[in-house]
Amino acid sequence: MTCPTFLISAPASGQGKTSITAAIARSAVRRGLRVRVFKTGPDYLDPMVLGRACGHPVYQLDLFMGGEAHCRALLDEARRQADLVLVEGVMGLFDGAPSSADLAARFGLPVLVVLDASGMAQTFAAVATGLARFRSDLRVAGVVANRVGSAAHARMVAEGLPPDLPLVAALQRQEALSLPERHLGLVQALELADIDARLDAWADAWEAGEALGQGLESLGALHATPSQARPAAANAVSAPAAPEERPLRGLRIAVAQDACFSFIYPANLDCLRDLGAEVLSFSPLAGDPLPDCDGLWLPGGYPELHAPALKAHPSFFESLRQHLAAGRPLLAECGGMLVLLDHLTDADGVAHPMAALMPGSARMQSRLAALGLQSVDWPEGALRGHSFHYSTMETPLVPVAVAANPNGGRTAEPLYQQGALRASYLHHYFPSNPTAVAAFFRPLAP
Missing domain, CATH: 3.40.50.300 (P-loop containing nucleotide triphosphate hydrolases)
Known part of the structure; x- marks a missing residue:
């Protein structure tokens, strides 16, 4: 049927x-x-x-x-x-x-x-x-x-x-x-x-x-x-990979997930699990401690709306600092990247101190700053995704790569690398290259 x-x-x-x-x-x-x-x-x-x-x-x-x-x-x-x-x-x-x-x-x-x-x-x-x-x-x-x-x-x-x-x-x-x-x-x-x-x-x-x-x-x-109705089927899109195809097996990947960090494709979480990772969600807004993890993903969202709440939990910023100091991978996308800067100025012109783990500052504006599909060459391979944001950012960091719009649009997001930190305005779609995603999160594999 x-x-x-x-x-x-x-x-x-x-x-x-x-x-x-x-x-x-x-x-x-x-x-x-x-x-x-x-x-x-x-x-x-x-x-x-x-x-x-x-x-x-x-x-x-x-x-x-x-x-x-x-x-x-x-x-x-x-x-x-x-x-x-x-x-x-x-x-x-x-x-x-x-x-x-x-x-x-x-x-x-x-x-x-x-x-x-x-x-x-x-x-x-x-x-x-x-x-x-x-x-x-x-x-x-x-x-x-x-x-x-x-x-x-x-x-x-x-x-x-x-x-x-x-x-x-x-x-x-x-x-x-x-x-x-x-x-x-x-x-x-x-x-x-x-x-x-x-x-x-x-x-x-x-x-x-x-x-x-x-x-x-x-x-x-x-x-x-x-x-x-048809018989219930498993939730997975495909059968789990064989052990030798699960390069993140045994690793724990923490994902910030709440009203501040909410721009998450379900397929990205599936991808991490299919690669063998244990995915640990936590809420910085609720004051959850950063889980004991091998890698961390800070997705996009609305840090400009929740900056006071983030500041009210200073242990969050400190745990990010300790995570990076230990050389553990951290992927920060759009709003997740803004949280790592020195300052973020909201739409009312109020400057909020952020984690100060990535040099630079960002400012919200009333008009759209960037929009479009993107393809970027990570050191581990090409990934695809998109960009959509109302903020502009200044940083002295030199990008390791710059994304391109497949339709020739003007949006071309830089990709920054600083130690174990990788950050961009780009929202990545992990299934576009699971091998590259695994290679980024894998350095500390036991």
């Missing part, structure tokens, strides 16, 4: 892809169905919301960062586990290289297009039809009208749709269904005490919206009951 799988996209950002994807997922889960959700392209904040909606970690499907074989393995495993698989697209359907359309075409995923219908009537059908006919290798299965003004408005936008492009649902405009945002996007799901109530409200809106359209079941997307 084939698991129904849809890519949910739109003509542009801001149309409501995330809320619609989360609403469908939560609605299906409430019916007892097993749902898996993916996010196209690099993103940390949308997956937090989507993961809460479906009850499972949300992985990236990115043809550049992970490659086709990696994406196919993730998708195939999800289909074995679930009754419904949803893939939220990025930006507009055809935007970027690779685009959401490229991913859908590569894996034969039918597309559900979300269109903000506010301010439109019959033109809605023209836009939807244009998206559906733009590429012959793509199948748009249906359309969702978001933010309609009334049931009459829903009927109006559906009037010109061709028979093969049904209106699946029409969701009425409700300001209460939006999520708060900050400079990097949505506020993190873990920071919203009422996130589940919000998701249930989205699911209610989706179910009401289906009544104004033909419903997702008209596309054969949902079973009436979960009785036909």
Whole structure:
């Protein structure tokens, strides 16, 4: 039995892809169905919301960062586990290289297009039809009208749709269904005490919206009951590597993980475990001590929002100092790197002393400083990832490498090395080169 799988996209950002994807997922889960959700392209904040909606970690499907074989393995495993698989697209359907359309075409995923219908009537059908006919290798299965003004408005936008492009649902405009945002996007799901109530409200809106359209079941997307659910599958994407293929076996890798250090791809944690490492999560904000570890990863996040809390736990900075003094590897990405500087100036112009383990300072600004996919040559091999930040940094350190954007964009992040410390604004995707990741964390292998 084939698991129904849809890519949910739109003509542009801001149309409501995330809320619609989360609403469908939560609605299906409430019916007892097993749902898996993916996010196209690099993103940390949308997956937090989507993961809460479906009850499972949300992985990236990115043809550049992970490659086709990696994406196919993730998708195939999800289909074995679930009754419904949803893939939220990025930006507009055809935007970027690779685009959401490229991913859908590569894996034969039918597309559900979300269109903000506010301010439109019959033109809605023209836009939807244009998206559906733009590429012959793509199948748009249906359309969702978001933010309609009334049931009459829903009927109006559906009037010109061709028979093969049904209106699946029409969701009425409700300001209460939006999520708060900050400079990097949505506020993190873990920071919203009422996130589940919000998701249930989205699911209610989706179910009401289906009544104004033909419903997702008209596309054969949902079973009436979960009785036909597939047998539960293991969480791992692939079988564990043989002992000789697990170069980090016996090593303990600590990962900072809380509201300050939260930009973590689940696939990165899987990669470390598949390499044989024991992954130890800890919360600097909660005052957790740095675990006894052989290597340390400080991922990105929001140090500018939590600088006072970090300073309130001075043992954290001291433990980082001792870790590096012992020659143990430390990988710091974006916000994790900013924590290691001398000072970090927040958006209000307040300068906060940081760990002073990497010379330099950083300043938050109101406009975007860098954005784009990246490929960088580590001394151990090339890795891929992305960059997205609102801060600028000054350091006397000379980079050991400079990343490049595969699409020719201006963002080119330096990679710094100082003793056992490796740092960059770049958010690395470990599965792009597990061998290089293992070689970095392996120096103190017993």
